Amino acid sequence: MGYLIIIGTDDSIFGLAVETSGRTGSVALACGGRTIAEAEFPHGLQHAAGIVRIIDELCRGSGWRPESIRHVYVSAGPGSFTGLRIGITLAKMMALATGARIVAVPTMRVLVENAPAEARHVVIVLDAKRDQIYTARFERTVSGWEQREPTQVEALRDVLARAPRPVHLIGEGIPQHAHFIPEGDRQIAVTDQSCWRARAQVVAAVGWRMACAGEFADPWTLAPVYVRPPEAEERLARAAGGNPTKPG
Structure with missing residues (x-):
C-alpha cells in the first residue's frame, strides 16, 4: 500500500x-x-470492510478522526460492477455512521482530468465487453472540461467516426479496443498509460467542486452508474423476454 503526502492543507x-x-x-x-x-489497493479487495481498515490507517497517520469527515466523494461509475458496489456501499456506511454528506462523482469526469495539457477533445474508453466501450466525449473550454456526448455504451469505431480531430483517448479499455483505432491516423492520440485510470485524489478535487455547487447525493437512493446492467442481469432479462440493455 502506497501513500502520497502533499505538504500544505486547507483548513x-x-x-x-x-x-x-x-x-x-x-x-x-x-x-x-x-x-x-x-x-x-488491488482490485481484488472485495469487501467495504477491508477498505475501512485502510481508511482508519490513513486517518491515524494524518491525525484525523473518522468522525471528523464531513464529505464523502465516491467515484460512481461506470466501471467495474463489483468495485462500484463496494465504493457506493462504503460511502453509504460513512454517511449513516458519521452524518457525512455524499457526492457521487461521475467516473468519466474523473478520467478526463488526466488529459495532457495539449488535449482539446477527449474520448473515454472503458471496456464494456462484446466489442463495446463505456464512453463519453469531452471538450476543453475556457471554463474547463465540458461533456459533449452523454455517457453511453458504443463501439469505439463509431465514436471515432464522429469525434472532432485531433482527439485524445483515455481509459483502461484502450488495449482491448486498439484494433478499432485506424493505423497511421495522427489525429488520434493514445495517451500514456499513466493517464488511463481514475485516482482518489482526482475524485476529491472534482467532488469538492461538485460539493461547492451543492451537488450532493441522497444516501438512501444512491446507486452506481452502470449505463447497462451486469451481464448476469442481462441474461435473466433475455430469458424473461425483457430488454437486456435497460438497467433495472
Whole structure:
C-alpha cells in the first residue's frame, strides 16, 4: 500500500475520496479538495470492510478522526460492477455512521482530468465487453472540461467516426479496443498509460467542486452508474423476454 503526502492543507471541510471503478482502487483524505494522504489497493479487495481498515490507517497517520469527515466523494461509475458496489456501499456506511454528506462523482469526469495539457477533445474508453466501450466525449473550454456526448455504451469505431480531430483517448479499455483505432491516423492520440485510470485524489478535487455547487447525493437512493446492467442481469432479462440493455 502506497501513500502520497502533499505538504500544505486547507483548513476547510474534511473529505474522504473513494475510487473503486477500475483495476486499482484508492482512497484519499482531502481538505477543500486538496489531497492530504492517499492509499492504493488491488482490485481484488472485495469487501467495504477491508477498505475501512485502510481508511482508519490513513486517518491515524494524518491525525484525523473518522468522525471528523464531513464529505464523502465516491467515484460512481461506470466501471467495474463489483468495485462500484463496494465504493457506493462504503460511502453509504460513512454517511449513516458519521452524518457525512455524499457526492457521487461521475467516473468519466474523473478520467478526463488526466488529459495532457495539449488535449482539446477527449474520448473515454472503458471496456464494456462484446466489442463495446463505456464512453463519453469531452471538450476543453475556457471554463474547463465540458461533456459533449452523454455517457453511453458504443463501439469505439463509431465514436471515432464522429469525434472532432485531433482527439485524445483515455481509459483502461484502450488495449482491448486498439484494433478499432485506424493505423497511421495522427489525429488520434493514445495517451500514456499513466493517464488511463481514475485516482482518489482526482475524485476529491472534482467532488469538492461538485460539493461547492451543492451537488450532493441522497444516501438512501444512491446507486452506481452502470449505463447497462451486469451481464448476469442481462441474461435473466433475455430469458424473461425483457430488454437486456435497460438497467433495472
